[in-house]
Amino acid sequence: MGVSGSGKSTVGALLAQALDVPFAEGDALHPAANIAKMSAGVALTDADRAPWLDRVATWLGQHLDGGVITCSALKRAYRDRLRVAAPSVLFAHPQTDRVELARRTAARRDHFMPPALLDSQLATLEPLATDEHGVTVDATAAPERIVEQLLAAMGFA
Numbered sequence: 001m002g003v004s005g006s007g008k009s010t011v012g013a014l015l016a017q018a019l020d021v022p023f024a025e026g027d028a029l030h031p032a033a034n035i036a037k038m039s040a041g042v043a044l045t046d047a048d049r050a051p052w053l054d055r056v057a058t059w060l061g062q063h064l065d066g067g068v069i070t071c072s073a074l075k076r077a078y079r080d081r082l083r084v085a086a087p088s089v090l091f092a093h094p095q096t097d098r099v100e101l102a103r104r105t106a107a108r109r110d111h112f113m114p115p116a117l118l119d120s121q122l123a124t125l126e127p128l129a130t131d132e133h134g135v136t137v138d139a140t141a142a143p144e145r146i147v148e149q150l151l152a153a154m155g156f157a
Contacts, residue, residue, distance in 0.1 A: 005118065011147060013068075015068050046075075075125075079132065091128060093128050
């Protein structure tokens with residue numbers, strides 16, 4: 001989980017590989033209208049996100065025996081919605097400051113999410129609460145190190 005540019009896709013793919021489980025890029029589950037809206041620099045609303053979160057929840061429900069999927073899951077309510085489909089889901093939140101996130105998003109050339117939407121995502125972000133099953137990691141650490149931390153949090157280290 002986390003805002004654009006936090007490293008979700010990089011870390012998620014490596015984690016899935018380490019666990020030998022399926023990996024899904026949650027952005028690929030966005031309806032075309034959402035992608036068009038974000039590409040135009042317009043932030044998504046809760047209503048826009050609802051069908052996407054349903055698709056992510058469906059994927060989670062189909063992979064209860066193991067899988068890794070990326071999803072911004074910016075709000076607690078979004079994460080609660082995903083937990084209904086997969087009660088044991090562990091949320092991993094790679095977190096860093098706005099300057100680093102802006103640098104990363106500006107450097108990307110192959111993503112529909114423009115850097116202009118970073119501030120709206122940061123404004124929407126509700127970090128993991130202490131009662132949520134999840135772990136926050138330093139997004140500036142090497143992706144392999146983040147995976148080690150996540151594996152340890154999952155009891156695999």
